[in-house]
Amino acid sequence: MLEFEGSKIYYFQKIDDNPIYGRGEPLRLLFDDTDMDFEYIRYKYDEWPAVKQKLILEGHRMPTLPFLITKEGKFYGTSVPLIRFICKKLNKYIPKLTEDEYLADAYSDLYNDWMSKWAEIWLNSDPKVKEHYETTYCDTQLDNWHNILGDRDGPYVFGDKISYTDFLLYQLLNHYNGAQIDTNKYPRFDKFVKIIQSRPSLKKHFENEKKEFSEL
Ligand SMILES: N[C@@H](CCC(=O)N[C@@H](CS)C(=O)NCC(=O)O)C(=O)O
Numbered sequence: 766m767l768e769f770e771g772s773k774i775y776y777f778q779k780i781d782d783n784p785i786y787g788r789g790e791p792l793r794l795l796f797d798d799t800d801m802d803f804e805y806i807r808y809k810y811d812e813w814p815a816v817k818q819k820l821i822l823e824g825h826r827m828p829t830l831p832f833l834i835t836k837e838g839k840f841y842g843t844s845v846p847l848i849r850f851i852c853k854k855l856n857k858y859i860p861k862l863t864e865d866e867y868l869a870d871a872y873s874d875l876y877n878d879w880m881s882k883w884a885e886i887w888l889n890s891d892p893k894v895k896e897h898y899e900t901t902y903c904d905t906q907l908d909n910w911h912n913i914l915g916d917r918d919g920p921y922v923f924g925d926k927i928s929y930t931d932f933l934l935y936q937l938l939n940h941y942n943g944a945q946i947d948t949n950k951y952p953r954f955d956k957f958v959k960i961i962q963s964r965p966s967l968k969k970h971f972e973n974e975k976k977e978f979s980e981l
């Protein structure tokens with residue numbers, strides 16, 4: 766889509782040396798899956814406060830990462846609303862039934878809740894808190910998402926049609942442990958991850974991901 770083609774997407778430098786950590790990835794999955802060109806620009810942590818201040822002074826109300834600037838210079842912030850906005854313009858990746866559109870919104874909240882919890886734990890140095898997160902919290906989230914995947918016949922969240930929710934779920938699984946699935950416990954994740962990773966439209970995406978890991 767012309768408006769977003771050639772956009773610049775800004776995110777943090779590799780977090781914990783992991784190129785896919787954080788909230789930038791679902792946007793990359795969306796752009797790659799729909800074959801829209803973009804540039805991914807990473808800020809170092811110490812560069813960000815000044816950039817944020819500048820964005821605020823320029824009048825932007827969502828100065829967090831990721832944000833996007835189109836070729837025409839238009840700023841867009843906050844990842845999930847932006848993904849949804851682009852999908853609406855593309856008329857793609859949004860479930861057709863309004864009830865499902867609501868569910869996609871609700872599942873986005875689940876994604877955001879987990880990402881916020883991860884960020885909170887990442888900043889917390891208490892090993893007990895970390896342990897609780899890695900076992901109890903993550904397990905509960907995984908079980909819930911696995912149940913969600915079971916609500917339709919799959920392989921995607923809303924059945925046989927991919928939606929932006931699938932990019933969010935894939936990112937959660939990839940973020941959690943590199944999408945290494947315990948196939949006995951989570952057979953639906955196994956099928957889901959395989960189908961996402963084998964999408965021809967995402968071939969370049971996963972090649973790039975591999976390259977980014979190999980360059981560490
Ligand atoms: N709801 C926002 C949250 C964005 C967010 O909190 N981003 C973090 C990085 S994952 C960030 O920018 N932290 C630095 C800051 O808040 O200034 C979104 O999904 O885009």
